Amino acid sequence: MSIPNLSQSDIIDAFKYRHATKEFDSTKKLSDEQINFILTTANLSPSSFGFEPWHFVVIQDPALRELLKPVAWGAPLKLDTASHFILGLTMKAPMTKWDAPYINYMMDEIKQFPPDVKEMYTKFYREFQERDFALDTDKKLFDWAAKQTYIALGNMLTAAALVGIDSCPIEGFHQKNAEKLLQEKFDIDTSKYGLSFMVAFGYRKAAPPHPKTRRPLTEIVSWK
Template identity: 35%
Template sequence: MTQIVNPEQINTIFNRRYATKKYNPDKHIPEQDWQAILTAGRLSPSSNGYEPWQFLLVKSPQIKADIRPFAPGAVNSLNGADKLLIILARKGLTYDSAYAKSWVEQVQGVKYDQNSPQSQGFKAFQSQLLKLSTPERLFSWTCRQCYIALANMLTAAAALDIDSCPIEGFNYEQMNQYLADHQLMDPQQWGVAVMCSFGYRAQTIPPKKRWPLNKIYHEI
């Protein structure tokens, strides 16, 4: 298969991605580009393919105003990013959950059977290999997968010459409470994994500062 992008273009895309501190509030992402960024999230890999995420695009100015006090790391984004996205991670995703059943039947299009080799294999994977023995561990595992979707969306945006910022700088308890209180999220099923913003920068990108490869890459 021919290369879709060459190594030099990969370097360009990754050097171009920058956690944007100052956005131009007057520039808006074309709908087609936004859909492509969402596709990067939607098609991201996840454990067993379960897609343990939801993407909430915050359009309401009221919600943005409400979360500002407990989201200091999002203030730059709230001040001018075109899009603010909250990524929710699924809770309680076990092999025998109602969600697993719905995913098997509706996405994979096969009959669910909790005694099938697939279901039992996934049960063993979760309990024996990953030891996801508590709700917290289970949630942490789905959160980790949400970060894959996050990373893919950031990279897709960079490839489209769109800026972005991952955001963890908010009070998780208050954010979860807010979304639950406003019926924007069922706290039994979901918790906030991370947020991110997208738009166009109003600043120049500083050169990347990173360890050299030989500090972080080892062949064993």
């Protein structure tokens, strides 16, 4: 595999071009290849111990998009206009606790650890959860896993921007009501998965209404 050699200025240009797109041009659609490219960057994202505690649901059915509107105040315009609309789900405690069947599956089937490696890895993972990070409640375990799902989100947003595709991350929803809806109407087992974010992809309808504002680098970085 060759060493990446993208120019820094091209990458910074893409970061400046990316903005939280409020309304998309509904006549412009991403191809299957483009959306799979974006999803592949989620798939290739790093995660703690490499356990990938996420799942992404692409909502293309207009009727299902309509159902989301009442629980997602930040989403209606994006639900109406985005080419692709994705729910970012994070695994809950029954999936990610050190002795969960899913963790066993990851080590046996995906990582294909030999028994001695699996035993050692399990010990480290257990110590990390119980001792180092004190993930001793279901809520703490979910929030820890959600941090990782957001890494995948960041990568999807950046990858899209690098190829000129617009996006908007969305947390403007009522988490409890949204999860109830996902359980009842989207066939999602919310005892195992929680909703972390929504994210829309497509092409901007208009230029951003405001120039991008950021604190200066000197304010957000300290050198010692």
